[in-house]
Amino acid sequence: MIQPTGACVKAPVSRYDAKRSAARVPLSRVPLYWAALLSPVDITAPLDAAAQVRLIGLVAEAQDRQAFALLFKHFAPRLKAFHLRAGLADGAAEELAQETMLLLWRKAAGFDPARAGAATWVFTITRNLRIDAARRRQSPLPGQLPAWPEADPSPSAEALILENERAIRMRGALDTLTAAQRHVIELSFFADTPHSSIATSLKLPLGTVKSRIRQALTRLREQLGGEA
């Protein structure tokens, strides 16, 4: 059995037939997959955005279980932490983390790295699962958001690089928010409450919360060069 543990290993390529994939993958994507063959992945460190994209590509193209193991090692504990932070019990958070990884495996071919970073894509999978779970419990949460239509069949290499850069810049942009701004943004994600409830829980006027969110979003927009 493959375990998601161990020291620094080469990117998983064992069952990955590069020739076959080069024939099936749009040409513009090939350089990234070649990079996956050549660059080692240090699994003791968190996976960076580019490694995440490469590994999901390996899962999509070759159902590569070693690539999946590395993705599991990175994302599953963070997914569980995310749901714990959002107030789920340990068992429910664990289950959502596992279900998300299972869907990552099944949906990997639908991942379009030109449209969203890998972590963002994983976030949308787990968000939809959380919505489903909440609806099954009949709590007042939204319906599942289906996948976006019209995937671009052959994103350019530039588009892929831009999206990776955006994921990295978003991490940096979050760090430039003031503590108060970051707090309201995190509450928007970690609390299933409208802004009026956030205002109540922070004992702030609704207008203050709304303007803080507006300031935070403006700030993120500036950091991202006006694309937010």
Added chain:
Amino acid sequence: MSPRHHPTHHPADATLLRLAAGTLNAGLAFVAQAHMHGCAQCRTRIAAFEAVGGALLDSQPPATLAPTAFAAVLARLDETPAPAPAPRQAKLNLPPDTVLPPILATCDIGPSLWLGRGVRFNKLRLPGTAQAGAPQTNVILVRAAANRPIFRHTHTAQELTLILRGGYTDITGQYATGDTAESDATLLHQPRADAEGCICLLAFEGRLLLTGWLGWCQRRLGG
């Protein structure tokens, strides 16, 4: 929703942020999604908000998983999920040039109900919900003939409308194909269909309160 239309009225930042975070009411989320199919601008906006979610996920300090977690997932990788049942939809007889957002194909559409002269509506049952009008998932498809008042109403909470064909005008402005209109409990309005008539999706939180003599229709809306 056709490519020549560029919507000019879009959901607010706060609405899209809640949609991205997964905390928006199901009905409103459904209508916002339908709008985004025809609105590249909002797809870009929400992608940025979802990237915030991705960055928050990626920056979580890892939690401890059950020791069997990885083996449990590996053991299920070869399972084939059961396909979702096909939705049941009443025949709508829409004008042939109506372009419906693909998300409409995922829900049940109930029979046409009368809502005043020249105005009909159908209840939608969103995928995964037990019945139409389940709490937090109130969505209706409204069809109004040319120049007809749609219905005079207010709501107990937020409302989101998407124009699928034609347009309407109310005290807040003119809304055309692809546009969304957002309003809250403070607004009492009576939209009037434009000369082409109006087909729209309408999602509302809480209850839709019809005013005037149409109020009796209220029970048809499950309100």
